[in-house]
Amino acid sequence: MSSISPxxxxxxxxxxxxxxxxxxxxVEAALVAVVKPSQDQETKSFTSFAIQPKRSFTxxxxxxxxxxxxxxxxxxxxxxxxxxxxxxTLACKLxxxxxxxxxxxxxxxxxxxxxxxxxxxxxxxxxxxxxTDLTTWRTVSASLVAxxxxxxxxxxxxxxxxxxxxxxxVGCGVQGQHHAAAFCANFRVKQLNLYNRTTAKAQNLAExxxxxxxxxxxxxxxxxxxxxxxxxNADVICIATYSCDPLVHLKDLKDKQGVHINAVGAGEVEFSxxxxxxxxxxxxxxxxxxxxxxELVGLKASITAELGAIINNGSYPEESDISIFQSMGMASEDxxxxxxxxxxxxxxxxxx
Numbered sequence: 001m002s003s004i005s006p007x008x009x010x011x012x013x014x015x016x017x018x019x020x021x022x023x024x025x026x027v028e029a030a031l032v033a034v035v036k037p038s039q040d041q042e043t044k045s046f047t048s049f050a051i052q053p054k055r056s057f058t059x060x061x062x063x064x065x066x067x068x069x070x071x072x073x074x075x076x077x078x079x080x081x082x083x084x085x086x087x088x089t090l091a092c093k094l095x096x097x098x099x100x101x102x103x104x105x106x107x108x109x110x111x112x113x114x115x116x117x118x119x120x121x122x123x124x125x126x127x128x129x130x131x132t133d134l135t136t137w138r139t140v141s142a143s144l145v146a147x148x149x150x151x152x153x154x155x156x157x158x159x160x161x162x163x164x165x166x167x168x169x170v171g172c173g174v175q176g177q178h179h180a181a182a183f184c185a186n187f188r189v190k191q192l193n194l195y196n197r198t199t200a201k202a203q204n205l206a207e208x209x210x211x212x213x214x215x216x217x218x219x220x221x222x223x224x225x226x227x228x229x230x231x232x233n234a235d236v237i238c239i240a241t242y243s244c245d246p247l248v249h250l251k252d253l254k255d256k257q258g259v260h261i262n263a264v265g266a267g268e269v270e271f272s273x274x275x276x277x278x279x280x281x282x283x284x285x286x287x288x289x290x291x292x293x294x295e296l297v298g299l300k301a302s303i304t305a306e307l308g309a310i311i312n313n314g315s316y317p318e319e320s321d322i323s324i325f326q327s328m329g330m331a332s333e334d335x336x337x338x339x340x341x342x343x344x345x346x347x348x349x350x351x352x
Contacts, residue, residue: 006116006125009345014130017344018137020144020186025080026336027141031308033075034288034332048078048086050332054294066098073331074120080340090118091335093131099242102173109174111135115338129338138333140178142287143262144186146307146325147236150285151260152187153316164190168234170227170248170273171241172196172205175264179238180209184219192221195230197241199223228252239273240264246275253278253322260317261324270295270328282322285310291328 033048052073060066072092079086095113102110113131118124152160167189169180176196183189192209196202202223210221224230231237231252239248242265253259261282265273279301286292286303296303307325310316317323 004124004126007127009127009129009342011130011133013345014341015133017341017348018133020141020182022080022340022344023137023141023337024144024186026340027138027333028145028311029078029080030075030330030332030336031142031145031287031306032311033078033308033336034330035306035308035312048076050075050330052288052290052331054290055331060096060098066096066100069093069095069097071095071331071334073335075332075335078336080336087339088120089335089339090120090123091331091338092116092118093135093331093334093338095131095135111174113334115334117335117338117342127338127342129341131334131338134334134337134341135329136174136178138337139175139264139327139329140182141337142307142327142329142333143179143238143264143325144182145311146262146285146327147183147187147260149307149310150317150323150325151236151258153314154258154319154321160187162188164188165235166191166193166233168193168195168224168227168230168237170195170230170237170239171243171265172202173240175240176238177205179240179262179264180205181212183236183238184209184213184217189219191233192219193224193230193234194221195224195227199225234259236260236262238262238264241273244272247273248278249275250277250281256320258317258319259322261322262327263324264327271299271326274324276300278322279324282324283317284324284326286326287328287330287333291330292326295328296326 033050037047056070058068074090076088077086093115097111099110101108113135115129115131117127119126148160167183169176194202194206206221206223227247263274283304285307
């Protein structure tokens, strides 16, 4: 077979094909694939799986400069829909995280990424895909999938379509902004509370969302003076900051009522944004155990399960539980989303 030059897809090309149905299906498939099958599942002809070594971290100068992460993955025998034939994907993402970029003039995204897709049979490089938006979307999508299964499903199989929720966004950076918009797009959000250390950023987000949603949505948007105020009546909390100190405490949560927390932050300690008293009370879920072992060192609480196992077996939290999805991100998510975008691009080219 002759060598074929890989195709490069820039941010604009990728962005045109990112939709929540596409990304959510890919992320859900990745979450399920990382779970080791039970003996019953092993007897079935269709069982997806993922091979993803621990991500490598390369310091870029001193500790405050930034890091380079290498995230390879092979996801095998997975499907994005009941009518689709199984597929497999070989990919590797390179991502840099420089938290000081937000303080530059003009500000830059904290995260830059590219995903490389390979031919699964020959190993040839098929495509290089700008991955910054892909990374943002798959991170938000993991929170959406976690909320669907860890919060809504405790109230019934159709609850995510029928039940109204109050949502708190703690941290209105890139992730907070996308979480706010995505939750309004995917669920019935009655009240959206926004908190950011710099109030002007939360206010700007509130005004932007109000313009985009319009009055017909019925979503009430408020800017909160503190994380405590934002979380008071929230059913779902999404926290995405670099804070080294706890911002969400047990006293901030609804008493004896179900609350779900998506912890998405990337501080020096992965679990620093949520107070220890919340972790002690909560059911804790992760994307995969391997990530948890590497990145949740020092967490003084037990992990309940991988999210993919809950998707598989339906053992949802109790209605009154506090659940936490500790989102760390997986190479398999990047691989599945990149493959879905790549396939959508090729399909569009064939149709034109």
